[in-house]
Amino acid sequence: MRSIFLSASLLILPVPPFAILLACGSPAVFAQTPVSPKLFAIEPAVAAFSSSVTTNTTDTETASDKQTPVLTSGAHLVAPTRPFSTVGAAVSVGTLGIGGQVAAPLSQRTNLRVEGNFFSYNSATYTNDGINYTGTLKLRSVEALLDWFPFGGSFRVSPGVQLYSGLSAAANLAVPSGQSFTLNHTSYVSSTSVPVTGNAALTTRTASPMFTFGWGNIAPRHGHISVPLELGFVYQGAPKVSMVLAGKACNPSGLNCRDVATDTGIQSNLAAQQKIVSDDIGQYFRFYPVISIGFGYKF
Template sequence: MKLTHGAVLSFLSLFIPAAHAQTTPVLHLPLPAPLISSSSGVSSSTDGNATQPSQSLGASTGSGAIAMRSSRRLGVDVHAGLNGIGGDIALAVAPHFNVRLGGELFGYSTAFQEEGANVNATLRLGGGRASLDWFPFHNGFHVSPLLVFLNQTNVRASVIVPAGETISLNNGDYVSSQTDPLHGSASIGVWKTSPGLTIGYGNIIPRSGKHFSFPVEVGFYYVGQPTLKVDFSGSACDPSQPEPLGCQPVQQDADFQHDLAAFIRRNNNNLSYASFFPVASFGVGYSF
């Protein structure tokens, strides 16, 4: 069969479109930068065929690492205040919370005369305490509920009434015996475990990454009704009669015991104002 030139061209035209489709190059267009950054959180720039990540992810990761590292740091402080000299150990447990464990101690002794008696007294303050520091703002201000334990706050005294001296109890006068002088002891005690609340400024573990801080704190803790206890021994004499007339051991003297009980009751009532004990301190802290 003889094929004409036009027939050949018609026959080839049936295959040319398919061949053209197979050999046509595919054009790969880069995605717009905003689409990439919005889906992955990483902005990029196109330089030829290479895509370069920006530095924002590294900076963000670095900041997060600093914050996380700060939240796990420890801190210590030394402070002085109304409860004596002491120290704390603090642990950051959350971005806005620290826990603290510490204590302080103070002691003072003195001697004086009261109602004709020679008194030697010792005052002790302090004890252990645990606090939860809440930092509601992005600074050092904090509110701290606390628990005082092993409370050492107390007053103890020894009392000696020299022979022949007169003491007054609840308007009753008693003369210390020449042969068996009056002597006794007194104490004021409070709860051994007490709740409290303080406010202050200064974070022992600064979230900024600094090491030093200067915390200041004020507040109170509730110690309950302070209790005065007094115990006497020896013999008391009636000042209207010469010795040994009118002298007898105080345990057997009804008038002495009645007046002593009234004296204790009146002073316990006066101590009711001391149920709340103040807290005030200033210190220097260092965080690791």
């Protein structure tokens, strides 16, 4: 009876023979009991399964340690771009002047770009309301922009700020003796003995928001050379104009000449004329246009 029970246990239970031996407590009984050959095939199968699990686990851990590539719009697998991993520089020319730009990547589709521009221009003499203007225009600026490439190509959208604006104009004013001129729609004649002279200045805000868009990546993800084109504007508000006059102004008949710097009536008309000029300029230069083209190289 005990032998029958032992044989049935060996055929049914998926345990090694020595466990049955210990359970029964008699080596002799185990030795006399026939054991199915199928039981001896269990241990090699378990060993093979354990080895497979270990191998798969190791492969999975090894693969997870590797950096996962990113699929770009051009269907190329590339590693993620590390911030400031490279730098590009460019020279440009445009409405802000002659400038230099430096850009570095922040992510796969964004760059941080900083630029500086300068330019000076001496204008020819022009006449407005009988007053001759001879001036100099100066452009000095520093900008910081975030370049975003929404489609992964060369097209970019770039919000930013003009950190410093040195846009200014200065002019010398003169009214030849005996020539008529107008201040706030009031006519005067420049004195023949002490002609009217003066100066004017135009200034803008030091810092202003800006927005541009264009094509070309100064720090390209592939290659080294770029030709950036940029269009947009700087919202600088209405420029401020100041005017100072000296000399003597007479009535239209050339009589009753008065000192321009001290006469309250002339000074009142001069202040009103100054506002008229500021409003006229403000209509066109609240939004200063940005147009530029350049040549860039990534190091």
